[in-house]
Amino acid sequence: MSPDIFISYSREDQQQVVQLVEYLRGQGLSVWMDETDIHGATIWTKEIVEAIRACTLFILAISGHSTGSKNVVKELALASEREKIILPIYLEQCEIPETMEYQLAGIQNIALYTLDKAKAYEFVHQTIRRLGVGQASEEGQALGQAAAAPSQGHGSPVTGHMPPPKAKGSAGMWVGIAAAVALVAAVGGWIAFKGGSGSAPSSPPSTPRPANGEARIALLPIEVSAATEDDQWVGGGMGTQLKAAINKLNGVTVISGVSVNAYRGANRDINKIRDNLSVHYILDCEMAVAGKNVTATVDFINASESRTVWSEIYEDNVDAIFAAKSAIASKIAETVGIQVGTTTAQAIGKTSTENTEAFKLYTKGRALWYTRSEAGMRQSLRLYEQAIALDPEFAEAYAGMADSYSMMGVYGFMEEDVAYPKAREFAIESITRNPNLAEPYVSLAWVQYAFDWKLKESEKNYRKAIELNPKSAQAYLWLGINLASRGQFEEAYSTYEKALKLDPDNHVILLQFGRIATTLGRFEEAESMAKRGLSVNPDYYNNWLMLYSNYVRQGGNEDEIENLVKEVESFTNKNEHIYRILVHYYKINNNEKFEKLLKLGRAFDESTKRYNLDSYLLFEGKFDEYMTAAEQAFKERKLGWGFWDQIGLNEYWDDPRLKAFMEQFWVRNAN
Numbered sequence: 001m002s003p004d005i006f007i008s009y010s011r012e013d014q015q016q017v018v019q020l021v022e023y024l025r026g027q028g029l030s031v032w033m034d035e036t037d038i039h040g041a042t043i044w045t046k047e048i049v050e051a052i053r054a055c056t057l058f059i060l061a062i063s064g065h066s067t068g069s070k071n072v073v074k075e076l077a078l079a080s081e082r083e084k085i086i087l088p089i090y091l092e093q094c095e096i097p098e099t100m101e102y103q104l105a106g107i108q109n110i111a112l113y114t115l116d117k118a119k120a121y122e123f124v125h126q127t128i129r130r131l132g133v134g135q136a137s138e139e140g141q142a143l144g145q146a147a148a149a150p151s152q153g154h155g156s157p158v159t160g161h162m163p164p165p166k167a168k169g170s171a172g173m174w175v176g177i178a179a180a181v182a183l184v185a186a187v188g189g190w191i192a193f194k195g196g197s198g199s200a201p202s203s204p205p206s207t208p209r210p211a212n213g214e215a216r217i218a219l220l221p222i223e224v225s226a227a228t229e230d231d232q233w234v235g236g237g238m239g240t241q242l243k244a245a246i247n248k249l250n251g252v253t254v255i256s257g258v259s260v261n262a263y264r265g266a267n268r269d270i271n272k273i274r275d276n277l278s279v280h281y282i283l284d285c286e287m288a289v290a291g292k293n294v295t296a297t298v299d300f301i302n303a304s305e306s307r308t309v310w311s312e313i314y315e316d317n318v319d320a321i322f323a324a325k326s327a328i329a330s331k332i333a334e335t336v337g338i339q340v341g342t343t344t345a346q347a348i349g350k351t352s353t354e355n356t357e358a359f360k361l362y363t364k365g366r367a368l369w370y371t372r373s374e375a376g377m378r379q380s381l382r383l384y385e386q387a388i389a390l391d392p393e394f395a396e397a398y399a400g401m402a403d404s405y406s407m408m409g410v411y412g413f414m415e416e417d418v419a420y421p422k423a424r425e426f427a428i429e430s431i432t433r434n435p436n437l438a439e440p441y442v443s444l445a446w447v448q449y450a451f452d453w454k455l456k457e458s459e460k461n462y463r464k465a466i467e468l469n470p471k472s473a474q475a476y477l478w479l480g481i482n483l484a485s486r487g488q489f490e491e492a493y494s495t496y497e498k499a500l501k502l503d504p505d506n507h508v509i510l511l512q513f514g515r516i517a518t519t520l521g522r523f524e525e526a527e528s529m530a531k532r533g534l535s536v537n538p539d540y541y542n543n544w545l546m547l548y549s550n551y552v553r554q555g556g557n558e559d560e561i562e563n564l565v566k567e568v569e570s571f572t573n574k575n576e577h578i579y580r581i582l583v584h585y586y587k588i589n590n591n592e593k594f595e596k597l598l599k600l601g602r603a604f605d606e607s608t609k610r611y612n613l614d615s616y617l618l619f620e621g622k623f624d625e626y627m628t629a630a631e632q633a634f635k636e637r638k639l640g641w642g643f644w645d646q647i648g649l650n651e652y653w654d655d656p657r658l659k660a661f662m663e664q665f666w667v668r669n670a671n
Helices: 012-024 048-055 069-082 097-105 120-130 171-187 229-246 257-263 269-278 319-337 342-349 356-369 374-390 395-410 416-433 437-454 455-468 474-483 491-504 507-519 523-536 541-554 558-569 574-589 589-607 625-635 658-669
Strands: 006-008 057-062 083-091 213-217 223-226 254-256 283-289 292-302 307-317
Touching: 006 012, 006 069, 006 257, 012 057, 012 120, 048 069, 048 491, 057 069, 057 356, 069 083, 069 097, 083 097, 083 120, 213 229, 213 269, 223 229, 229 254, 229 283, 229 292, 254 319, 254 491, 257 269, 257 283, 269 283, 283 319, 292 319, 307 319, 319 342, 356 374, 356 395, 374 395, 395 416, 395 437, 416 437, 437 455, 437 474, 455 474, 474 491, 474 507, 491 507, 507 541, 541 558, 541 574, 558 574, 574 589, 625 658
Parallel strands: 006 057, 057 083, 213 254, 213 283, 223 283
Antiparallel strands: 283 292, 292 307
């Protein structure tokens, strides 16, 4: 049976949309909605396409979340192409992005959030009926011939002068909405008309404030206008300086880095930033470089009211421009009502190096380190070395060296026996130069964890870093990994929560949080974390594997698993995570594909040289062979730190050999 209605929405609005759908179904309407919440994983299925093709009416649930959803945009475009009747329903006041403007131009809409709650759903129902959806036209009146409601005068907030619909829409759409307006007085609300003279009242959404009164500020990626690529570094440099300075203020937390990268340039949607990152303010800075002269334009925005609180322009040469961080931090403190003492003011004004060229090299090195590519990290090492040559006391550059060497070992770009000792050496060099800097303690703790297997010592250094900088998401993330590897799952869970609060859209934190949630049996939360991570970065394949593993362990998710497998099988550049999904799935479902993918997966692992255990042995049923290799790696202190969470291993948890081994594993890691 074809549905009367297809409703397109964002997963964040699911609870409100479900209430509307249940009401409409209770009135006898057939409503199709994606109740599997596949939007979060950006999975596009044939069921959605077919449902849109078959429906009569397409309802678009508009909110700050749905206007930023790529899949909602695709659904709207498909409905428009199929010339479906489109009924936009505003769940909240928000702007329509350019990606939706064409399809919605001239189409009337319902501002649901302005209606009396007791009668709002009935108003929607009556509107749908008057559009001729779900029943024959009433009283023998031909669709398109209903009389319009009487006007209440020019510019009336009820009717206004409504423009005719675009030619591509159904003729019934216009008259149905016009006739439905007559019901407004009865339900105590009104229709907002896009392009008409009526407009929704201004009622900005409130911003959630933590009980402790902390002000959360999103520091957006700094756009740089410069004649040469070499001058682009000043944006990253200013971002680093501003984050460090503002985080010195008690009662203020800066959200930056991975979480804000999605909001570059044209994607700077205030409503989306406010809601997705739970921030109260937005710091937006643009810089222009002309020779040695730099101009920085800084806007401080109240996110809940979408208004600029203040705007300042700072001009100086490239050697002095970063000193503006002190003035900016002080002005922010004044705006949010924080008193800045002498000690804090001094801390804000401190610089990591007086050598601008050294700072430039360090900034470029950090950007390359974040790429996690071999070429990027090797180049970062060269830049750090040059920075240290210019300023031998530059502690941050030594910490950068430590992190790059560590990740070279983690990603298999350098032998661990070479990479980790060098990482330890540079972490200690950094601490020697500045014992109050948090970063090198994090660097040293990772070496102690991943290479030395001194997990308690590692934990101490993570906690030392957090003591020095309680706003270090990286410290909380790696501490959580440490705790999880020791079987302290609940504490790891709460530690990841703290990391996520500091970096809400960091796909790596979302991955680790989801993994621990799966381990604790909190499957719905784990699924939400994986999908959120994929919505931020669908190319971070670890979250695909985590989502798949979560479905497998939860059980009863055959349709979700099948859809996920179809999605990842289409990927051109598969990596170890995708091969593990496919090999595990086709082990049961298709032996020919299983054998083919098994060879490809092993070949990929051999090419990266990152794995000392052949986890594909588990998929082949060679458990004893796998355990022999694991026991040997354990003796040689080369067993991977994520051993306990391998896909396929969970099928053997009751095996006596694995139980005995895991007891040794947890005891060893407890030290």
